[in-house]
Amino acid sequence: MAPDVNSDVNTKTIVKNAYRITRTRGKTALRIRVPGGCLKAKHFDLLKKISQDYGDGIVHLTTRQGFEISGIDYSSISRVNSLLMPLLQDLEIDIGVTIKDLSKGYPSAGTRNIAACIGNRVCPFANYNTTALAQRIEKEIYPNDYHVKVALTGCPNDCIKSRMNDFGIVGMAEPQYDYKRCIGCEACVKNCKSQVTGALSLHKEKVKRDTRRCIGCGECILKCPTAAWTRNPVKFYDILIMGRTGKKNPRIAEQFIQWADEDVVIKVIKNTYRFIDEHIDKTLAKEHIGYIVDRTGYQVFRGKVLEDIKLNPEARVAKHIHWGGFRYSSDMFMSDNLQ
Ligand code: SF4
Ligand code: SF4
Ligand code: SF4
Known part of the structure; x- marks a missing residue:
């Protein structure tokens, strides 16, 4: 050619x-x-x-x-x-x-491609259609020059490594229990204890779920032989924020809102662009969202992003977040090993 x-x-x-x-x-x-x-x-x-x-x-x-x-x-x-x-x-x-x-061709490249695990089109563990939600978010945020990374994962197994993104959207299922169908076999209890967070326990041959420990993975629903556990048809999400790679301070994302519904997910991500508009350091060639939040503090971010959002009643918002992450230091290696 x-x-x-x-x-x-x-x-x-x-x-x-x-x-x-x-x-x-x-x-x-x-x-x-x-x-x-x-x-x-x-x-x-x-x-x-x-x-x-x-x-x-x-x-x-x-x-x-x-x-x-x-x-x-x-x-x-x-x-x-x-x-x-x-x-x-x-x-x-x-x-x-x-x-x-x-x-x-493409009108912008700042907001990166939205990555997703294969979701419930194929994976039995998935709590939602990751492709459909990725496309809905894409419609809301692209094209845009701000450097934002979003990744969606169908369940807390997090195959897509959403915790390394500015936004990780984790699918959650709310398990609903029908004690009349439960035969007390303990399959769900044992599985949750060995594979997940140990949120289930057996009392008088019936199962109790500790809602503070349950992360909505949905495995109990899959394990139950009698369908005593079923999933709430409403889809919920855990919104993780401000994970990142990079040479300065790589870190994993932390929980921002747990049990958010889909509209809340969309609004939170959209409002983040307004937050960037207000707080980005315009003297720099570019500034990554995570470092903007580091400058303003989590409370300012939370206030701006939630200012016009009506949260669904199940949603729980983090009061404080401390990311920490990894920082390179000059004395991180034993001096004896230096030549
Ligand atoms: S994150 Fe969960 S839903 Fe997605 S592929 Fe992995 S196991 Fe399946
Ligand atoms: S949804 Fe997951 S974490 Fe919650 S009780 Fe069931 S298996 Fe345990
Ligand atoms: S797996 Fe089902 S039947 Fe067995 S204890 Fe759990 S809820 Fe009951």
Whole structure:
């Protein structure tokens, strides 16, 4: 393929357009977002075409469940963008995202791809449809230049490692008990004790659930042979906040709101963008949400994010959060081991 004539490069523009500055002069890499990590097989033909006709024939699977197509000439960006149109139509426009000019490719790359475990379409442990919620969140927050990472996980097993994200949305099931169906076999009690948090105990051959210890994994419902446990049809979520990777202070996310309903999840994430608008340090090229919260403190974040939200009655909000995390220190290794 002959390259485009115009090969002038504006770094800021191409990064916003979801192309990366690479270590190879004149070459870039395109990052394809796949909300919820769920892609129809037919789109692989397009990824293959872009990679083979315009890139170096390699497609990298990203840690956020997208694709990175490397070895693309800067001069080919406009042509690659026009090829992307059916993908953007299917993965963004058709789920309700607004993109003004599809032929120009991705309008922003700051808010990262929403990652998700496979959810209840396949996994028996999942408490919700992670793809559907990822698409709903994508519609609310994309496109946006603020650097925010969201990951969804179907149950507290957290296969997607949502605790390493600014927002980890963990599916919760509220188990409901019918004592008349219970035969006192203890299968649920033993499983919760050995595999989860030990929230169940047997009293006079009936089961008690300690709601302070129950994390809503739903395993008792799966283990019960008589269907004495059933799940509340309302879907609940544990909202974890401000986990991160990075070189300065990596840390895992902590619980912000437990037993939140889906509308609360959406509003909390949307309101966080308002919080960023108000508090981001505009003198910096970019500032990550977690470090903004470190500056303002959790109470300011909580006040802003919850200011117009009517919480569902089951929701419980953390009074305080202390993240801590990991900090490199110069004396972390034994001096005896230094040469
Ligand atoms: S996090 Fe839970 S629901 Fe998701 S894949 Fe893992 S076990 Fe299944
Ligand atoms: S939902 Fe999970 S944590 Fe809660 S009682 Fe059942 S098994 Fe235990
Ligand atoms: S597994 Fe079911 S039947 Fe057995 S103790 Fe638990 S609730 Fe009762």
